[in-house]
Amino acid sequence: MDYGKILQAAIIGGVAALIAGSLQRWWRRRRGLPAEPVVPTQCPRCATPLPKIRRPTSLRQTLWGGWTCAGCGAELNNRGEEIPGSGK
Numbered sequence: 001m002d003y004g005k006i007l008q009a010a011i012i013g014g015v016a017a018l019i020a021g022s023l024q025r026w027w028r029r030r031r032g033l034p035a036e037p038v039v040p041t042q043c044p045r046c047a048t049p050l051p052k053i054r055r056p057t058s059l060r061q062t063l064w065g066g067w068t069c070a071g072c073g074a075e076l077n078n079r080g081e082e083i084p085g086s087g088k
């Protein structure tokens with residue numbers, strides 16, 4: 001085992017992750033978005049907490065993300081906003 005090479009790879013990987021992260025933050029700032037993506041935690045309609053682990057219930061959710069509220073059945077997009085015309 002060559003620990004030198006492993007260490008080198010770990011450092012390169014860490015630096016690459018740092019650069020990717022700061023590029024992403026820079027890009028979000030440029031577009032006037034918050035530095036970190038806002039992860040919705042509850043349904044905007046009925047305030048039911050959203051599960052941390054997303055279980056897609058439709059092809060759209062599989063592709064684009066989003067939730068179906070367990071409380072009211074509203075469909076939420078990946079920013080936690082209610083999709084008009086969804087739910088009961």
Ligand SMILES: [Zn+2]
Pocket residue numbers: 043044045046047048069070071072073074
């Ligand atoms: Zn709801």
